[in-house]
Amino acid sequence: MKEKDRLSDIAWKKWGPYVSNREWGLVREDYSENGDAWNYTNHDTAEAKTYRWGEEGICGICDSLQKLVFSVGFWNKKDKMVKERFFGLSNGQGNHGEDVKEYFYYLDSTPTHSYMKMLYKYPQNAFPYEDLISTNAEKTKQDPEYELIDTGIFDRNEYFDIFIEYAKESGHDILVKLTVINKSENEAPLVILPTLWFRNTWSWGYDAYKPRMTSGEADRISISHKDLEIKNIYAGQSGKVLFCDNETNNERLYQSPNAAKYCKDGINDFIINGNTQSVNPENTGTKASFLIDETFQPKEIKTFEFRLSDKDLDQPFEDFKDTFEGRKKEADEFYQEIQDGIETDDEKMVQRQAFAGMLWNKMFYHYNVEKWLKGDPGQMPPPKSRENIRNSEWKSLNNEHIISMPDKWEYPWYATWDLAFHSISFALIDPDFAKHQLKLFLLEWYMHPNGQLPAYEWDFSDVNPPVHAWAVFRVFKIDEYLKDKPDIAFLESTFQKLLINFTWWVNKKDINGNNIFEGGFLGLDNIGAFDRNAELPDGEHLEQSDGTSWMAMFALNMMRIAMELALYNKVYEEMAIKFFEHFLSIANSLDNMGEECFSLWDEQDEFFYDAISSGYGNHMYLRLRTIVGLIPMFAVEVIDDAMIENLPNFKKRMQWVLENKPELAALVSHWDVKGQDSKHLLSLLRGHRLKRLLHRMLNPEEFLSEFGVRALSKEYEDNPYTLQLNGTDYTVKYTPAESDSALFGGNSNWRGPVWFPINFLIIESLQRFFFYYSPDFLVEYPTGSGNYSNLDEIADALSKRLSKLFLKDENGNRPFNGQYPRFQDDPDFKDYILFYEYFHGDNGRGVGASHQTGWTGLITKILMPRFSKKKIAESETELTKADE
Numbered sequence: 001m002k003e004k005d006r007l008s009d010i011a012w013k014k015w016g017p018y019v020s021n022r023e024w025g026l027v028r029e030d031y032s033e034n035g036d037a038w039n040y041t042n043h044d045t046a047e048a049k050t051y052r053w054g055e056e057g058i059c060g061i062c063d064s065l066q067k068l069v070f071s072v073g074f075w076n077k078k079d080k081m082v083k084e085r086f087f088g089l090s091n092g093q094g095n096h097g098e099d100v101k102e103y104f105y106y107l108d109s110t111p112t113h114s115y116m117k118m119l120y121k122y123p124q125n126a127f128p129y130e131d132l133i134s135t136n137a138e139k140t141k142q143d144p145e146y147e148l149i150d151t152g153i154f155d156r157n158e159y160f161d162i163f164i165e166y167a168k169e170s171g172h173d174i175l176v177k178l179t180v181i182n183k184s185e186n187e188a189p190l191v192i193l194p195t196l197w198f199r200n201t202w203s204w205g206y207d208a209y210k211p212r213m214t215s216g217e218a219d220r221i222s223i224s225h226k227d228l229e230i231k232n233i234y235a236g237q238s239g240k241v242l243f244c245d246n247e248t249n250n251e252r253l254y255q256s257p258n259a260a261k262y263c264k265d266g267i268n269d270f271i272i273n274g275n276t277q278s279v280n281p282e283n284t285g286t287k288a289s290f291l292i293d294e295t296f297q298p299k300e301i302k303t304f305e306f307r308l309s310d311k312d313l314d315q316p317f318e319d320f321k322d323t324f325e326g327r328k329k330e331a332d333e334f335y336q337e338i339q340d341g342i343e344t345d346d347e348k349m350v351q352r353q354a355f356a357g358m359l360w361n362k363m364f365y366h367y368n369v370e371k372w373l374k375g376d377p378g379q380m381p382p383p384k385s386r387e388n389i390r391n392s393e394w395k396s397l398n399n400e401h402i403i404s405m406p407d408k409w410e411y412p413w414y415a416t417w418d419l420a421f422h423s424i425s426f427a428l429i430d431p432d433f434a435k436h437q438l439k440l441f442l443l444e445w446y447m448h449p450n451g452q453l454p455a456y457e458w459d460f461s462d463v464n465p466p467v468h469a470w471a472v473f474r475v476f477k478i479d480e481y482l483k484d485k486p487d488i489a490f491l492e493s494t495f496q497k498l499l500i501n502f503t504w505w506v507n508k509k510d511i512n513g514n515n516i517f518e519g520g521f522l523g524l525d526n527i528g529a530f531d532r533n534a535e536l537p538d539g540e541h542l543e544q545s546d547g548t549s550w551m552a553m554f555a556l557n558m559m560r561i562a563m564e565l566a567l568y569n570k571v572y573e574e575m576a577i578k579f580f581e582h583f584l585s586i587a588n589s590l591d592n593m594g595e596e597c598f599s600l601w602d603e604q605d606e607f608f609y610d611a612i613s614s615g616y617g618n619h620m621y622l623r624l625r626t627i628v629g630l631i632p633m634f635a636v637e638v639i640d641d642a643m644i645e646n647l648p649n650f651k652k653r654m655q656w657v658l659e660n661k662p663e664l665a666a667l668v669s670h671w672d673v674k675g676q677d678s679k680h681l682l683s684l685l686r687g688h689r690l691k692r693l694l695h696r697m698l699n700p701e702e703f704l705s706e707f708g709v710r711a712l713s714k715e716y717e718d719n720p721y722t723l724q725l726n727g728t729d730y731t732v733k734y735t736p737a738e739s740d741s742a743l744f745g746g747n748s749n750w751r752g753p754v755w756f757p758i759n760f761l762i763i764e765s766l767q768r769f770f771f772y773y774s775p776d777f778l779v780e781y782p783t784g785s786g787n788y789s790n791l792d793e794i795a796d797a798l799s800k801r802l803s804k805l806f807l808k809d810e811n812g813n814r815p816f817n818g819q820y821p822r823f824q825d826d827p828d829f830k831d832y833i834l835f836y837e838y839f840h841g842d843n844g845r846g847v848g849a850s851h852q853t854g855w856t857g858l859i860t861k862i863l864m865p866r867f868s869k870k871k872i873a874e875s876e877t878e879l880t881k882a883d884e
Helices: 127-140 248-255 266-275 319-336 347-362 368-375 384-388 418-429 431-440 467-483 488-508 545-565 572-591 639-644 648-658 689-699 755-773 791-803 819-823 866-871 877-883
Strands: 061-062 066-074 103-109 115-125 157-168 173-182 188-197 214-215 220-224 230-237 241-246 287-296 301-309 364-368 398-404 541-543 608-615 621-624 636-640 679-683 719-725 726-730 778-779 788-792
Touching: 066 157, 066 266, 103 347, 115 319, 115 347, 127 431, 157 301, 157 319, 173 188, 173 287, 188 230, 188 266, 188 301, 214 241, 214 287, 241 266, 266 287, 266 719, 287 301, 319 347, 319 418, 347 364, 347 418, 364 368, 398 418, 398 431, 418 431, 418 467, 418 755, 431 467, 467 488, 467 545, 488 545, 488 572, 541 636, 545 572, 545 608, 545 636, 572 778, 639 648, 639 679, 679 755, 755 791, 788 791, 791 866
Parallel strands: none
Antiparallel strands: 061 066, 066 188, 103 115, 115 157, 157 173, 173 301, 188 287, 214 220, 220 230, 230 301, 241 287, 364 398, 541 608, 608 621, 636 679, 719 726, 778 788
């Protein structure tokens, strides 16, 4: 059976890598009085505390409702605890915020998880927990992070490479293979603990049903759960089976009586301390491990086999090798078709690992805010203060799905605008999953009754850029191309809910009702001189160039969706007209805020800026050149004559506006003037303004990096921007990597790095402009070089700059690997790719979350062959003409 044929079989997706890499330190697990989620649960208490909303583990898998979890623990006989979870610093411990301090790599996965592979590098000496905490505590915001490799623990190759692979015989029959390699020249011990446990749902007070596991032999555990098909787990090698229960050790954590005799940390206590009283001698419980105690000779490789099955098998490993080889072969065939036309093996490897990262970062996410606020009947009630801490206005939110996470360690919670970008990559390999993800957030138990989409669990009410409609139409078009059939039902249902979201924006984020939108944060953390969420005194407020531009883009996206739907149902033609006129109104306001004749386009600098407006009609530009001023490029749509001719009412209204509202028509692109191949351009930018923005964007002394477009002009490296406002002095300096400001705390920093979502939208916008303008529309690239290119060539060049972050250069180095020669030269490191959150604006070093394959996974789309990229682009048939 081919992988492509499995995509529509839901049983094959029942089990997957849906286990978090970190459940401690999360809002949904926080039941404290003060909302200090990072300290209510932490790494060291995690082994003894039962979670409420999810589970964590190392390279774990579970069913789609996370009732049963499988993961692997390790002990090198020197660590203070069994390695059951990845270690990292909390937000308060790291000098640049939360940061995982482990090396693991996602190497492969099919969309149904019929085959998966990852690598974990486990040190043979005592893990340097205290060193990592204390040394980072001594560092300042101006210092780099102190990483695991800096401790010297890998210096003599005293570590294990542990490859974990999964292959499914069927949807409920899963084979597991561990290949362990001793990388050192010395003999080394390793305890391996393949572990299975039930998520504790019986202690909540709603349903007392308690599943069980039992064993009468060392190589088999029987599983009994009323809702699960899997009945057994088999071990090819095992010396003993250990049992305890997934119950909190109250005595250890709170000095109060335990509810269970054998607690969650019982197996750990037995392994580390030899405590035979901490595991159940009757071999039954809700958590169980096979105990495999091995000694590895220098450079020795050993393989260990396990199988979770819905069958009773006399010879569970008889067909083990054949199944693995078959699934691996099918995975290769699947990606061979996906990667048809990609030129180099290096590009194929990077793209496949990026897809793997996307797929491994799918996670079971469960959060019912009302129950979280009130507490469960079987537990102590939470303090009343929690209702004033966060999310109390989101009582309608009730999430329980498999969702694409930005990073299952650093961000093991969804971010709605991140997910919009995730969907583009998923659409290339599993468009049904991509559509499902986008639809989720429009459901009434995700979307707020007022129409707002939830941002992320630290503050669902925060405001992200409204890119959902853009993602919906992009995924719709990719899906249509791959299946040769448009999913009109998907497009129509999402459009209806997006209408509600658009209305929320209009009602809530346009303070003066003048179509200038504020938004505040808008995903661009440190991009401003001050916190853009902060309230300004004396009636002042921030008029945001990016907020307004995002809304212009949103209006055009909605117009385009309505036009598509109108081809099947003429009722939607009226909605297309509505959004066409709304776009024109926003465009007018960007240039003329109401009757105040003030434009966010600064004629002096020829750039878009935010402005501070007073209640008396006074305005002051914040002349800080950031990506905020480039976002107006994203509001661009190209419509061909054929579509307009099919929508006569829309055409008639366009002509009426042109004739009767020339002041609107004059302020935006010449949409009444046909471009090449009779196309019409709807954009906030005419040719002159576009060229002036590009003049700055393509200047290496400002925005253009060797690795993409920076978030802030490099000019501020030597000449920091300064602002005095209400008696306070603000300074913004170009910082190309880690943040030197605690403005937003953590590792949030957009003051200079290259980050993928904005770069991706820049590339797509340039391609759309090119589809309208002829190839004769030329721009100097790079600025100051004397060389001129058309917009399509520039888009390609920017794509290549982003690709350079991961691909080998002429010296065999990968820029994202940064300052560590070991990562560049060592064959056991250099070809394992990490997809960071953002990248150093000058040298391309990876910064921030190290497994942020989420939006950085857009590299999968960027590496697609040129012909394929155009064929699945948004603007219909003209794009294929351009290739022909």
